[in-house]
Amino acid sequence: MKSKDNATGTRYGMVVDLDKCIGCGVCVVACSSENNVSVLYDESDKTRNISWLKIYRITNGKGFPETEAVYLPRPCMQCDNPPCVPVCPATATRQDPNTGTVSQIYTRCIGCRYCMAACPYHARDFNWYDPSFPNGMDRYLSPEVSPRMRGVVEKCTFCHHRLMRAKAKAYAEGRRDIAQDEYIPACVEACPTKAITFGDLNNPKHEVSALIKSPYSFRLLERLGTEPKVYYLSTKDWVRRMADNYLEGEFIDRP
């Protein structure tokens, strides 16, 4: 689905203010806990572990003490034009036309990992092992999200079950609209500095629709045409420049 087709309707998106993000990792823990993400004994094996939301630390490359470092949390970009969807031979991943969110159906996934190869953001993880919740830790699993099995790909769903919960509540109260704060993913709710804002990018009542128009907003690898719905804000030029590949002299610093 192209973004131009999506001028109306609901498009859930996220704005992460990197000036506020302190890299504390609360969003990662909240996400893993909310979505029954399994933990390996060796989580330092970053090619095998699973983290729907991953934090990167980027630096401006200058020597001490001119160094600057910024944390960048990376959930699934929930692209309007997702490269992972058309490559799936099993139709296990698709974009919801009503929300713009890219889903993953675990029981359909055949584990070929084409989608992982297609995703330029490394937002998808493969279950190389059986899910592991040893020593009685399966007792904290939430029934709202099904645990995945070995051999399937999983990814951030913008906490889809929370949308279902909000919809059910609205339906029970005879409403069709869901207010801005009725549906937010676990990471957004958990962020202690309130660096992440979530909402419908098309809805002028939602804060995100204004934030994405900020001159400091940008998206990752925008030139690929994937049209991510996760936006970032940073007043630092070097951070924005790092978000994509620019030719020398092409990126113009703001004065």
Place this chain on the structure above:
Amino acid sequence: MELDRRNFIKFVAGGVGGTLLSPLPWKLIDDIAIWTQNWSWVPTPARGKISHIDTVCTLCSGACGITVRKVGDRVVKIEGREDYPVNRGGICPLGMAGQQILYNEGIRWKAPMKRLGPRGSNRWKEISWIEAIDTVSTRIRGVRQSGNPEQVAAIDGNQSRSSVALLIRRLLETVGSPNYLVMPGQEHTSAMVQLLMQGSDGPVALDLENADFVLSFGCGLLDGWGAPGRMMHTWGEWVSRGPKERTFVVQIDPRASDTAMKADLWLAPLPGTEAALALGIAHVLVKEKLYHKEFIEGHSLGFDDWTGQKGITHRGFSSLVLEKYAPRDVENITGVKAELIIRVARKFAAARAPIAVAGRGKGLLPGGLYEHMAVHALNALRGRINKRGGALVAGNLPLSDWPEAERDSAARDGLERTRVDGAGTPHYPFARSLIHRFSESIRTGSPIDTLFICSANPIHTVPDSRGIEEALKAVPFIVSLSPFKDETSLMADMILPDHTHLEKMTDIVWPTGIQYPLYALSRPVVRPIYGTRHSGDVIISLAKKIGGSVARSFPWKNFEEAVKQRAKGLYDAGGGESSPEGSVPVWKRLAKGQSQSKGHSSFQSLWEDIKTSGCWYIPSHSFGRWTEAFQTPSGKFEFYSSAIEAAVKNSSKGGSLDTTLQELGIRARGDEVYMPHYEKPGSGADKGYPLHLLPIELINLASGWIGNPPFLNKTLFDYQLKGSDLFIEMNPKTAAEYGLSEGSRIILRSRRGELRARTHLFDGAMPGVVFIPVGLGHTAYDRYLKGKGANPYEIIERVEDPLSGQPIWWNTRVKVVKI
């Protein structure tokens, strides 16, 4: 029909085509897919009614409000409470991973245990609670009968004003032992500063939310300092105020820590020279007459040169800083450019509500006393004491006292004896507890017979941790009340396991650094899942079993009754709120002082309210009263501390002043001794150890007595921990000098020991310094933690901070050997 080649091919082709047209292969593929995905060991979470319970996280003494989401009777998720006054929604990653502490039976003791086999062999026998309490109480009775009750000791990591801590103290008091030790922490240093400069023993109260300029001397404001949920939320608040009102944060840190990277300005002084930097800023304030005249002239002692009682002329703080701490000189000490010092000083002076805060990292370990005094002197210079957005002078919470503990003659005798660690003696006049001295005296033969260890893991979390381990080996009987299989409890002879935080009631009396009186109370959100028992209840039953005056001093049925008796004082005091409304944060209401208390008809109804809301607080503060604020002998803020003067005099009774100062570890002489000044650390022999080792604390790596839960391992970078290899941070230039590159394997050697690690090159690390994260290197716990990384505290040298006597942990020299 003949089966020739043609027919055979026809048959096979037809067969293949026919099968493909039938649903059979598709059904089979589907079935295989489903079959390969439905292993019996893929868990199916049980369904149940979803409920939310509000309580308080008591994993540290920050006391953040949390909501626990339950499905049936299982805890599935922990979230921050938007309505709770401390954190207003924010919590730290450790608090959020609390369910892994509750349910991971690999790290928990499930029942009382008795050691079989030799110490550390990890062979145990499960015993009943009756047998456990019997054994321990018989032992204590025996020690008391032998006439050496002081040989019972305790190391306690609970918040010092909490009810469990008071019960443990009370047990030792009634038994007759002065040897109650607490885990060291920065709060103790800050409390000492208050005592020495303001004469008060109230809690440290920093009105950070209302400040518009924060000058942080190494305080890991965003790295887990204070109440982490509060600090992170406050930071979001500061930067959301728009470009003009936004709080300006200056971080002073030798490394590009998370706080330094988020600060508006980052100054990097050489480690351990922060006091000089603070005094350099003071120099500028004095020289340019940027100090607060009313406060300095009317409410401070020792700013100008002055004449004391016997006509002795004393040097003033102003002439000290003018002479010794000119920006150029400070540049030479700290490495921070003089222009930068002047700029920061002027900005500090120009701010409407500036505050200077001292501390290192998370504040889990003590800081330098003179350094903390120097930083606090900046607050005084700008008259920022008891002012909105400044350092407040606070009284204690109006909790009731328990009835006086009964001391029999044996107890009175025992309490007269000197503490094993020497705290409070003329040598360590201001220390309340010195854990490193404790371990040293045990190693050198001071007998301790029975040692209780509660909510602490000193073998892992105290500098020179190996020294502690050796000391514990010399103690005949160790009783651990830890719920976890940590390094220290594995050394114990008997385990009386506590509940974990979600299974019990805990009170936190005035969480770290909060600027208004707050009483936090957690409640059990699940029934205890194993055969553990609340430490408070265990202490009470122990006391009852010991009998006599000890039993009579513990009249309560259970822990809750004891807590409730203290809380009665909150009702008697009146005022206070116990049901947070959530709309306006408490810190915004302080100046107005309006309390919307519900007016409880009885204590019982207030108590029920507190149990549900988890808090009681007074949302008001009378700012500005300087005349009644200080309880020092002079009634003023003392740049020249008369308490230090008295202590030094007391300590040098009959001896020379010079020797005394030497014994106290103070290098300065003359009036400087009694004032904030910079003490050059006694590094002495740097030869052969060219690099400085600095342990660092990360918000996403638990470094206290709680082991890092598995979820937090996800947030560590693979250049911090890879497999079982710990990475140290090093500046690329320093690394190049030693021929090291990214990922090189090294041995890091200090005079105390060595550890193996790999290198991570980071531009934000100060050249010449090696930074090591604290919290790894466990030899206990489960597969998620055990054997991963290394613990820098094992190779920290034991050096004492002048005057306070607390261990210094930022001054160890190391060398790097490539392997």
